[in-house]
Structure formats: C-alpha cells, structure tokens
Amino acid sequence: MTPSLPLRPELQGLEPYGAPQLDVPVLLNVNENPYAPSDGVVADVARAVAEATRGLNRYPDRDFLDLRRDLATYLARESGVTVAPEGIWAANGSNEVMLHLLQAFGGPGRTALSFAPTYSMYPEYARDTSTAWVTAQRAEDFTLDVDRAVAAVAEHAPSVVLLASPNNPTGTALAPAAGEAVLAAAARVPGGCVVVVDEAYGEFRREGTPSALELLADHPHLAVSRTMSKAFGLAGARLGYLAAAPALVDALRVVRLPYHLSAVTQAVARAALAHSDELMAQVGSLRAERDATVTWLRERGLTVAETDANFVLFGMFDDRHAVWQGLLDRGVLIREVGPDGWLRVSIGTPAEMTAFQDALVEVAGL
Numbered sequence: 001m002t003p004s005l006p007l008r009p010e011l012q013g014l015e016p017y018g019a020p021q022l023d024v025p026v027l028l029n030v031n032e033n034p035y036a037p038s039d040g041v042v043a044d045v046a047r048a049v050a051e052a053t054r055g056l057n058r059y060p061d062r063d064f065l066d067l068r069r070d071l072a073t074y075l076a077r078e079s080g081v082t083v084a085p086e087g088i089w090a091a092n093g094s095n096e097v098m099l100h101l102l103q104a105f106g107g108p109g110r111t112a113l114s115f116a117p118t119y120s121m122y123p124e125y126a127r128d129t130s131t132a133w134v135t136a137q138r139a140e141d142f143t144l145d146v147d148r149a150v151a152a153v154a155e156h157a158p159s160v161v162l163l164a165s166p167n168n169p170t171g172t173a174l175a176p177a178a179g180e181a182v183l184a185a186a187a188r189v190p191g192g193c194v195v196v197v198d199e200a201y202g203e204f205r206r207e208g209t210p211s212a213l214e215l216l217a218d219h220p221h222l223a224v225s226r227t228m229s230k231a232f233g234l235a236g237a238r239l240g241y242l243a244a245a246p247a248l249v250d251a252l253r254v255v256r257l258p259y260h261l262s263a264v265t266q267a268v269a270r271a272a273l274a275h276s277d278e279l280m281a282q283v284g285s286l287r288a289e290r291d292a293t294v295t296w297l298r299e300r301g302l303t304v305a306e307t308d309a310n311f312v313l314f315g316m317f318d319d320r321h322a323v324w325q326g327l328l329d330r331g332v333l334i335r336e337v338g339p340d341g342w343l344r345v346s347i348g349t350p351a352e353m354t355a356f357q358d359a360l361v362e363v364a365g366l
C-alpha cells in the first residue's frame with residue numbers, strides 16, 4: 001500500500017502563493033523599486049558581505065542589536081519618531097515578521113481581523129498558525145469605516161488586527177483618527193489585542209500623511225512594520241522589521257527560530273542603511289512619478305483610488321482580464337488584483353511608465 005502524506009486538512013489542494021514571475025520587458029506587477037542599487041551601494045554591500053564571510057563558521061548575532069540600532073536611527077530620520085533598539089524586531093522580509101506576530105499572538109482558538117480588500121498574504125499567516133481569519137469591509141473609497149471597524153473589533157474580539165497603511169492593493173493610507181479608534185477598541189478586547197499597522201509602503205506616503213509610528217509611544221499594543229523590499233529597493237535581500245514596545249518585541253523573540261537572520265543578511269542591510277540619503281532622494285522621484293500617473297489616468301477618464309504607495313489601483317473595466325492580457329501582449333506586466341473591474345500598476349522608471357501608458361491607450365482605446 002502506498003503510504004499517504006498526513007497533510008493538514010486545511011492545506012489539502014492548495015497552491016503556493018505568488019504573483020506570476022514572467023520574463024517580459026516591463027515589470028510593474030509586484031511593487032518593486034525599479035532602480036537597481038547604485039554602484040556605491042553595490043561596492044559597500046560587497047565589502048560588508050566579504051567581511052561577514054570571514055565569520056561564517058560561527059552562528060550570527062542572535063539578537064542583531066547593531067542592525068536594530070541602525071534601523072532605529074533610520075526610522076528616527078525618516079519619521080521623526082524615536083524608538084529604542086530594543087523596540088525594533090527584524091526578520092527575513094516583513095512576511096516573516098508578520099508570521100512571528102501571528103505565532104506569538106494568534107494560534108488555535110484565536111482570531112485575526114483585517115479589512116478587505118487588503119493584502120492577500122494575511123489569511124495565509126493566519127492559516128499557517130491555525131488562527132481563525134475574519135474580515136470586515138472597507139468603505140466604498142477603500143478607507144477604513146471607523147464605526148464598522150470598531151464594531152468588528154468588538155464583535156470578533158480578535159487577538160490580532162492587521163491593517164496595511166498604505167493598503168495593498170488600494171494604496172489607501174490609514175487616517176490617524178481611524179488608527180486611534182481601532183487601538184482604543186483593541187484595548188477593550190478581553191485578554192488583549194495587538195494592532196499591527198503594516199507600513200510596507202510607508203516611505204511613499206504623501207506630504208501630510210503621518211506614520212503610525214507617531215502612535216507608538218502611547219500604545220503598547222501597537223506594532224508598526226516596515227520593509228527594505230519596496231522603498232529601499234532590496235526585495236532580494238529579504239529584510240523586514242517592526243517597531244513596538246520592547247515587551248511586545250520580547251514576545252517575538254520567543255517564537256523566532258534561533259539565528260533566523262543570517263550574518264550575510266544583517267551585513268547587507270546595515271551596508272544599505274548607510275546609504276539611506278540616496279534612497280530618500282529616489283523615493284521622492286517615485287512619488288512624483290506616482291502622482292503624475294494618477295493625473296494621467298484621471299485625465300483619460302479612468303477611476304483611480306487615492307494612493308500613498310508606489311502603485312496605483314485604477315479602473316473600471318468590464319473585462320479587466322482582457323486589458324491585463326493586452327498589456328502583457330505588449331510587454332507590460334501589471335497585476336490583476338483587487339475588487340472586480342480594477343487593475344494595479346506599480347510605479348516604474350519614466351521610460352517604463354511611458355511604455356505602460358502607450359500600451360494602455362492601445363488596449364483600452366483611451
């Protein structure tokens with residue numbers, strides 16, 4: 001008899017998650033930074049990796065305090081908010097940071113709550129940690145409906161609330177008053193509730209849009225996660241992190257695998273962080289390109305969601321798949337994601353955005 005594999009029932013028949021990785025000239029589908037690291041960054045990263053390699057016979061620094069100090073310094077410069085290094089946590093992408101959060105604060109018999117439409121990985125973290133998953137709907141314009149959000153927290157009594165700001169795939173930033181209302185509702189959940197604000201696209205927020213980092217000092221049940229994958233242009237390095245009260249971080253230290261962050265990853269991240277000025281300048285031009293793309297789409301009569309991210313959700317198309325396919329046929333890969341009728345385009349270089357616009361004019365007859 002052929003032995004069967006004891007796959008968990010909830011995993012049976014599932015496919016691994018992931019956007020298509022297709023080989024086409026213009027890749028605008030996974031919100032990457034279109035600019036490769038500069039020669040200066042490449043040289044410093046290579047030097048740092050060579051240095052780290054000399055010590056690879058030893059396990060890495062398990063608590064990576066040097067990296068946490070550098071990340072705290074960066075956050076202070078980027079947002080003006082001071083966080084102690086002990087209030088920083090990092091892992092292999094913010095995907096792993098989020099998994100640590102669910103491992104520590106979710107689990108069997110507990111619930112994670114989010115607001116749809118939102119990031120499609122969230123239900124996977126819940127599933128993989130045997131945490132029940134529930135969503136409430138965002139408002140028509142994709143902002144958080146405060147009354148509905150507060151009611152959903154009271155109804156479901158989640159131990160974790162996941163809130164992306166700017167939200168993926170809509171680009172919507174969380175209004176500070178909405179964030180505070182959810183935090184207040186979470187504080188009333190019996191047994192406690194951690195609110196995670198996922199600021200993977202935080203650096204792209206528009207002038208006047210505050211970061212949830214500003215709420216940290218008053219809210220020990222808040223975690224604000226960030227990543228080097230998007231603004232920093234280091235998606236391939238896999239470094240995500242969060243800021244929170246040190247007591248919350250200490251809980252994550254319990255569930256992480258020992259030595260989860262390799263010495264090479266730590267060295268790469270620190271070398272890149274030393275170049276954050278250069279990065280901030282580049283983020284400025286991507287935001288300008290984003291705003292220009294929004295204007296261009298609106299001028300052509302399309303509906304565009306307000307966006308504080310490095311991508312734009314636009315529509316409405318009766319047959320969005322045909323538009324997506326038409327763009328792909330012209331060498332432009334975007335993402336078919338979000339509510340029906342909408343498409344999402346990541347912000348690329350000016351040349352890539354021109355290619356996108358030219359293709360869209362042809363395909364959609366704008």
Ligand SMILES: *Cc1c(COP(=O)(O)O)cnc(C)c1O
Pocket residue numbers: 031092093094095096119164167168198200226227228229230235239240
């Ligand atoms: C891209 C993205 C992330 C980042 O994931 P990494 O693991 O850090 O690459 C996190 N959250 C959202 C909503 C994202 O879109």
